[in-house]
Amino acid sequence: MAISSSPLISPLHININTSLTSSSPPPPPYFPLFNSRRLSSLILFSSNRAGLTSKDKKVLVERYGLDPNELLLSEPKTKSSRRRKEVEKTGSGMNKPEVEEAKPPRTTHKLLQVLGGKARRKKLLSPKGMDVRPMMEVVKGAAFGILQAAGGRPASLRPGRWLDLYSGTGSVGIEAMSRGCSEVHFVEMDPWIVSNVLRPNLEWTGFLDVSYIHTVRVENFIQRAEQFAGRDGPFDYISITPPYTEVDYGVLMNQISRSAVVGEDTFILVEYALRTDMLDSCGFLVKITDRRFGRTHLAIYGPKWAQKKKKSV
Numbered sequence: 001m002a003i004s005s006s007p008l009i010s011p012l013h014i015n016i017n018t019s020l021t022s023s024s025p026p027p028p029p030y031f032p033l034f035n036s037r038r039l040s041s042l043i044l045f046s047s048n049r050a051g052l053t054s055k056d057k058k059v060l061v062e063r064y065g066l067d068p069n070e071l072l073l074s075e076p077k078t079k080s081s082r083r084r085k086e087v088e089k090t091g092s093g094m095n096k097p098e099v100e101e102a103k104p105p106r107t108t109h110k111l112l113q114v115l116g117g118k119a120r121r122k123k124l125l126s127p128k129g130m131d132v133r134p135m136m137e138v139v140k141g142a143a144f145g146i147l148q149a150a151g152g153r154p155a156s157l158r159p160g161r162w163l164d165l166y167s168g169t170g171s172v173g174i175e176a177m178s179r180g181c182s183e184v185h186f187v188e189m190d191p192w193i194v195s196n197v198l199r200p201n202l203e204w205t206g207f208l209d210v211s212y213i214h215t216v217r218v219e220n221f222i223q224r225a226e227q228f229a230g231r232d233g234p235f236d237y238i239s240i241t242p243p244y245t246e247v248d249y250g251v252l253m254n255q256i257s258r259s260a261v262v263g264e265d266t267f268i269l270v271e272y273a274l275r276t277d278m279l280d281s282c283g284f285l286v287k288i289t290d291r292r293f294g295r296t297h298l299a300i301y302g303p304k305w306a307q308k309k310k311k312s313v
Contacts (some may be wrong), residue, residue, distance in 0.1 A: 009036070016239070017246065079236070105218050108197055115141050117156070117178030119205045125197045126169045134169050135241050135271055139293050142267050143300065144179060147237070150306040152265065156180040160236025163261055165218050170198045170211075172239045172269075177207045185212045185229055187221045218252075225260045234263030239294055244273040257283030269300040 061173040088203050112124040112134055126134050135143075144157070151158040154180055164173035164186045171183035183208070188194055192214050202208040214221055214228050229235075238261060242252070254263060268282055274295045280287050285301040292298075 001261070018123065057094065067298045092121070106192060106196070111139070114175055114178050114205065116144065118177070119174065119207070122205050122294040123205075124169055124171055124174065124201045126171075127193065127197055132278065134171050136293065136296065137141075138300055139271065139296055140175060142291065142293070143298055144175060146300055147267055147269070148179070150288055150300070150302055157237065161185070161232065162237040162239070163235040165221075165240050166242040167236065168193060169227075173211070173239060174201060174205050174207060176237060176239075178205070183210045183212070185214060185235070187216065187218055189215060189217050191215055194221050202233065219255070222255055222259045222261065234266055235261050236263075237267050237269070238262070238266065239269045241271045244276075249263060249276055249278065253279065253282055259287075265303050267303075267306070270299045270301070272297050272299065 002275060005169055008032040014089040026254070080113070103211060107128050108125045109128055110123040110125055112126050113124045114120050114124065115137060145154075148154050148157055151173045159180055159182050162176040162184040163174075164170065164184055167173055167188045170186055170188075173186055177184055186198060188198055194213060197215065199208070202211050212229075216228070238256070249270075253270070257267070262268070262283060262285070264284060266285065266286060267288075270278065274292075274297065276297065278287075278290065278297070278299050286304055286307055288300045288302045288307050290297065290299045
């Protein structure tokens with residue numbers, strides 16, 4: 001039933017020709033902001049939930065003689081719009097895939113060299129960065145001098161088999177073959193190091209044919225030494241140059257001393273960090289020497305007869 005069809009005058013003095021019915025709500029009131037020439041924005045709001053359409057807003061602004069393109073039309077923010085902006089800002093509530101930063105390509109350089117023997121002065125590859133920490137040349141030179149003296153042959157090593165654990169660049173095992181060892185088993189778990197550093201170094205020095213590369217963890221190799229190294233018995237020399245912070249030396253040395261890789265005449269060379277407690281013996285082997293090179297320590301274990309021979313020398 002129509003209540004009225006006469007024109008109504010709004011508070012803004014605008015004629016609104018609308019037929020009001022009992023089923024439609026009264027028109028939303030509009031409140032003007034005076035001195036509009038000094039305002040940079042016009043705020044329009046309504047108690048009706050549906051609000052004003054953009055077309056209605058434009059008509060209203062134009063009736064006031066203002067340019068709708070120069071005004072900022074804003075409405076009270078609802079909870080849903082605030083929540084949507086928070087989600088967009090913080091990312092909460094959305095499962096965005098994590099983008100990993102691309103790692104720079106691994107590269108190599110030639111900073112190491114063979115110190116003695118038939119491959120003397122040949123340069124060796126090593127990876128740039130801190131992925132692999134080769135034994136310092138001053139430590140390597142001292143270690144082989146001690147081993148040669150303890151073995152009774154100051155000019156070279158006694159012929160034998162060498163096991164290079166945590167071999168990395170292979171510089172220790174290559175030094176051993178250059179000074180007289182018959183074969184070396186290299187244990188290195190990083191395939192990239194094996195393909196791009198260790199194998200090229202063996203090819204360059206000419207020792208690839210008498211080398212055996214095992215791309216496994218050291219712990220696994222020690223547990224299955226007979227499977228990996230054959231049935232030739234214990235090794236004559238073992239070098240242990242692990243990453244300092246990733247190894248429990250007590251557990252590692254105990255595992256090695258109980259394994260099939262160690263014999264009564266084996267020499268074990270261990271490089272370890274400062275403030276690391278090393279035992280005076282490794283199974284039935286005794287500590288021959290323990291020297292310090294800055295923050296690096298070098299311990300050598302061997303048979304008792306080698307200790308006596310070293311003292312006599």
